[in-house]
Amino acid sequence: QVQLQESGPGLVKPSETLSLTCAVSGYSISSGYYWGWIRQPPGKGLEWIGSIYHSGSTYYNPSLKSRVTISVDTSKNQFSLKLSSVTAADTAVYYCARLCGYDSSGRWIDYWGQGTLVTVSS
């Protein structure tokens, strides 16, 4: 059974960088699939952040691209998110996930982490 677990600070100061890690168990990232990050502000809908392949190939939401970096560490079987210059608008539950499918026919999410709340506040 594939399991994903987010970890990182629950409180980040404005203008600083938000950093989260997703530890994957039950499946080796090196074996394939894309891995991604999604966020959900309190009481609002889901927003796509970006995804990464084990080779390091990345895709980002254009609206966040200038502030986002997603990286992968296959030796630790985990991938990470960095979001710079955060503001209160970045306060959200952040989910990591595994993506199925192909670029040509569309991808979907088959496994989600439980999510972690990150609050941006001084």
Next chain:
Amino acid sequence: SYELTQPLSVSVALGQTARITCGGNNIGSKNVHWYQQKPGQAPVLVIYRDSNRPSGIPERFSGSNSGNTATLTISRAQAGDEADYYCQVWDSSTAVFGGGTKLTVL
């Protein structure tokens, strides 16, 4: 960028059929996926590629997609189906989500 439109809320009587729509320009040409999210929990995939159910999802959940509208249908609605539902497509190498629909079972 591609946009998906969902009704904010849908109500259904216990045991009846609920239909949740997801609108998008020529969405019928894309694969649509649906997620169920209960309060305080991560989303769960209930339909992928328009009409396929993952293992463990009841047959009461079905999907269709044509023209400018995709539809998630929940037959014989149960109290446990009360949740937020999100549609999703893949566009320009990114996931696009609908705004979500709150399903209330009366």
